[in-house]
Structures are given as structure tokens and as C-alpha cells.
Amino acid sequence: VSDGVDRRRFLQGGAAALGGAALALGGRAVWDETRSAAEAAERPDAVGRATEPSDGPRQAGVSTVPQAFATWVALDVLDGVDRAALTRLMRIWTDDIARLTRGRPGLADTEPELATVPARLTVTLGLGPGVFAAADREHLRPAWLAPLPVFSVDRLEDRWSGGDLVLQVCADDELTISHAVRLLTKGARTFVRVRWTQRGFRSSPGSVPPGSTMRNLMGQLDGTVNPVPGADDDIVWHGSEAPAWLVGGTSMVIRRIAMDLDTWDVVDRGGREFTIGRRLDTGAPLTGSREHDVPDLDAVDELGLPVIDPAAHVRRARTGDARERILRRGYNFDDATGTTATDSGLVFVAFQRDVTAQYLPLQRRLDELDLLNRWTTPVGSAVFAVPGGTRTGEHLAQRLLEPGTG
Ligand code: HEM
Numbered sequence: 001v002s003d004g005v006d007r008r009r010f011l012q013g014g015a016a017a018l019g020g021a022a023l024a025l026g027g028r029a030v031w032d033e034t035r036s037a038a039e040a041a042e043r044p045d046a047v048g049r050a051t052e053p054s055d056g057p058r059q060a061g062v063s064t065v066p067q068a069f070a071t072w073v074a075l076d077v078l079d080g081v082d083r084a085a086l087t088r089l090m091r092i093w094t095d096d097i098a099r100l101t102r103g104r105p106g107l108a109d110t111e112p113e114l115a116t117v118p119a120r121l122t123v124t125l126g127l128g129p130g131v132f133a134a135a136d137r138e139h140l141r142p143a144w145l146a147p148l149p150v151f152s153v154d155r156l157e158d159r160w161s162g163g164d165l166v167l168q169v170c171a172d173d174e175l176t177i178s179h180a181v182r183l184l185t186k187g188a189r190t191f192v193r194v195r196w197t198q199r200g201f202r203s204s205p206g207s208v209p210p211g212s213t214m215r216n217l218m219g220q221l222d223g224t225v226n227p228v229p230g231a232d233d234d235i236v237w238h239g240s241e242a243p244a245w246l247v248g249g250t251s252m253v254i255r256r257i258a259m260d261l262d263t264w265d266v267v268d269r270g271g272r273e274f275t276i277g278r279r280l281d282t283g284a285p286l287t288g289s290r291e292h293d294v295p296d297l298d299a300v301d302e303l304g305l306p307v308i309d310p311a312a313h314v315r316r317a318r319t320g321d322a323r324e325r326i327l328r329r330g331y332n333f334d335d336a337t338g339t340t341a342t343d344s345g346l347v348f349v350a351f352q353r354d355v356t357a358q359y360l361p362l363q364r365r366l367d368e369l370d371l372l373n374r375w376t377t378p379v380g381s382a383v384f385a386v387p388g389g390t391r392t393g394e395h396l397a398q399r400l401l402e403p404g405t406g
Pocket of ligand 1: 216218220221222223224225226255257258259276278313314317318319326345346348359362363366372376
């Protein structure tokens with residue numbers, strides 16, 4: 001049965017038409033096993049063959065529905081690499097990214113077989129402060145493109161912080177990512193050196209219903225309240241008010257946040273839900289019953305105490321000021337090796353037009369007061385400008401680097 005026919009039957013006849021495969025349990029739809037199994041049998045490589053476009057007015061990997069896996073590679077520009085050399089690097093990367101995202105080998109690909117599974121690969125380029133100096137474009141560096149101030153909760157380590165450039169490589173298959181990262185960094189050796197690499201994951205495709213909010217390693221649904229692509233584009237994307245290179249661009253903040261899962265483990269369920277202000281099972285606010293219910297910050301219990309604590313994460317992170325909103329697109333990391341010590345947490349990635357106006361007020365509020373701070377510690381921090389996308393024939397950051405700009 002084709003996709004369309006399946007969907008039509010479902011719409012016409014509801015669950016019964018599918019032989020009762022789609023059930024409702026406790027008010028929640030349950031993943032339709034029959035259908036996904038049938039689909040998988042029909043197109044066993046459907047996940048691997050799926051692609052995301054690499055060119056367009058905006059780079060992919062920001063509004064793109066998050067893929068299951070991500071790797072961020074931060075790079076530093078080598079001494080002596082100037083604007084002309086950076087332009088050469090951008091040409092190589094743009095070409096290789098276009099090929100890889102279509103499931104074709106890169107130009108100098110020594111493992112072409114590994115390139116045949118695009119799995120919704122996206123590669124997003126970010127520019128750190130240092131690249132503006134190397135390219136003699138310091139005068140075009142946005143004021144917000146600088147390291148974040150150090151917050152009282154921070155325990156930052158150099159090995160997870162900073163960078164002149166970043167490549168955010170996402171896909172639904174780790175093999176695809178590994179190959180793309182190797183090809184892109186290998187081809188860049190004469191221009192840049194790797195400063196740090198971070199890897200993150202969400203649920204694999206097919207293991208949870210499409211559109212589900214991800215769970216982080218504290219067990220919470222993470223990403224419920226987020227800007228909606230299209231409707232909330234102003235929060236994320238620069239338009240014609242920006243300099244040419246930043247039109248269709250944004251900024252990317254990457255914070256590596258460690259979680260102390262050993263001490264979180266001993267907190268009872270009530271305490272964990274109190275910390276966030278939402279329930280662990282459904283992700284609903286403590287004042288509601290469904291994930292997307294709006295939290296009622298004025299609600300009080302029978303003793304007159306606020307149901308959502310004044311220091312709960314959602315209350316502190318929530319803002320009535322639309323200009324302070326951000327797009328969160330983080331991934332879990334888990335590098336734990338021992339039985340007790342944990343090296344796990346969240347690669348917290350935020351996209352917004354302006355770091356100073358949007359990200360900083362929020363981060364400051366959380367730094368001042370947030371129950372979650374007891375279990376979370378930022379250990380890495382980096383800020384990048386994401387230039388606009390590429391039209392056919394154009395290379396990444398062309399409007400920043402080409403002669404005559406600025
Ligand atoms: C490891 C660290 C963090 C964890 C585990 C975490 C977890 C959560 C959870 C479970 C929610 C509620 C569900 C949702 O709307 O996503 C939430 C909401 C939110 N978080 Fe975090 N968070 C972390 C760090 C941060 C940081 C560093 C920021 C920003 C600087 C932030 C900003 C937000 C925002 C804006 C919301 C939505 C608030 C609303 O409008 O309801 N979070 N977070």
C-alpha cells in the first residue's frame with residue numbers, strides 16, 4: 001500500500017480501517033507498529049535515502065527537523081591563511097557539501113561508497129570572531145559575535161570552547177556523519193586545524209513517532225516550547241535589514257552542559273518535576289495535562305503556594321518578551337566510562353538573530369536563579385555567525401569574502 005493510500009484510508013475510516021493498528025491509550029496516540037513495519041518492508045533504506053536541500057536562501061540544519069545525530073567540529077584558521085585562502089576553502093566545502101547531501105562522493109573522496117547514504121545530511125557553517133580578522137573583515141563583525149561573558153554557573157574548559165569556524169554536521173545515520181566530517185576536515189588541512197569535536201544524539205528514526213519532542217538524559221521532554229518554522233522566522237533569521245552576507249543568516253550559540261546524573265538520580269519524581277515545572281511522563285506543565293498546554297504561572301495550590309515554583313526552570317526561562325526568544329536545537333551527549341562518574345549532558349545549541357538581545361537576557365536570568373543549576377554545569381561555550389545560504393554557483397560566505405565587500 002502506498003503512503004498516500006494508507007493516509008487516505010486512515011483519514012476516511014480512522015483506526016478501524018487499519019485493523020485497529022492505531023490505538024489511543026489514555027488519550028495518547030500510540031505509534032502504529034503495523035504501518036511502520038509495513039513501510040520498512042517496502043522501503044528498507046528509506047531513512048538512508050532521504051535528503052535535505054543544501055542550497056537556498058538559508059543554510060540547512062537550523063529549521064530542519066532535527067536529525068537523530070550531530071557532530072560539531074570547531075576549527076581554527078592557521079597562521080597566514082588570508083581571505084583568498086578562505087575563499088578557496090569555502091569553494092571546496094560548498095562543493096563537497098552539495099555532493100554529500102545528495103548522496104554523491106566528494107571531489108577527492110577516497111571512500112566513495114560511504115557517500116551513498118545521505119540520511120538527511122545537513123552541514124551548517126558558522127563563522128567565529130577570529131575568521132573576521134583573518135579575512136580582513138573585522139569591520140563587518142556583528143557586535144554580538146564574541147565569546148559570551150563568563151557566568152557564575154560556568155566551569156568552562158578550553159577544550160570545548162571557542163573556534164574560528166564551526167561545521168555542524170547532522171544526519172539520521174552516524175556513518176554518514178563520520179564520513180562527511182572526515183572528508184570536510186581532511187580537505188581543509190592546509191587552512192585550518194581542528195580545535196574541538198562534540199557529538200550528540202537523539203532518538204533514532206523510527207523509534208519514536210515523527211514530531212516527538214526529544215528526551216534528554218535527565219528524562220525530560222526537552223524542546224516543547226520552541227519557535228515554529230515559518231510563523232516565528234523573525235526570531236531566528238535575518239532579513240533585508242542585515243548586511244548582505246547575513247541576509248538569510250542567524251547566530252549559533254553552542255554550550256556544552258554537563259549533568260550530574262548521580263545526584264539527580266536520588267531526587268524523587270516530585271522533586272524532579274518541581275525543578276522544571278513540568279511532568280516527566282507527558283511533559284505537561286504542573287498546571288496542565290498535555291505537553292503543549294500553556295503553563296499557568298499564577299496558579300497556587302491549597303496552601304496558596306505557586307504550583308510552578310518561582311525558581312523552576314520553565315518559569316525562569318519563559319519570557320513574555322517575544323524579542324528574547326531563541327530556537328533550541330540541542331542533542332544529548334554521553335561519554336561516561338565508569339560506573340559512577342558521569343560525563344553526560346546536553347550539547348545545548350541555540351539559534352537566534354542576535355545573541356546580545358535574545359540569548360543573553362535569558363542566560364542571565366537562569367544564571368541568577370534556576371533550580372536546575374544544582375545539577376547542570378556549562379563546561380563549554382562558543383558563538384558563531386551563520387551566514388546566509390548559497391544559490392547555485394555561489395559558495396558559502398561568498399558575500400562576506402568577495403572582493404569589494406565592506
Ligand atoms: C542541561 C541544561 C538544560 C536542561 C536539561 C533544560 C531542560 C529544559 C526542559 C525540560 C524544558 C521544558 C520543556 C521545553 O519547553 O523544552 C526547558 C525549557 C526551556 N529552556 Fe531549558 N534546559 C537546559 C538549559 C537551558 C539553557 C542554557 C537555556 C537558555 C539559555 C534554556 C532555555 C529554555 C527555554 C527558553 C525554555 C522554554 C521556556 C518556556 O517558554 O516555557 N534551557 N528546558
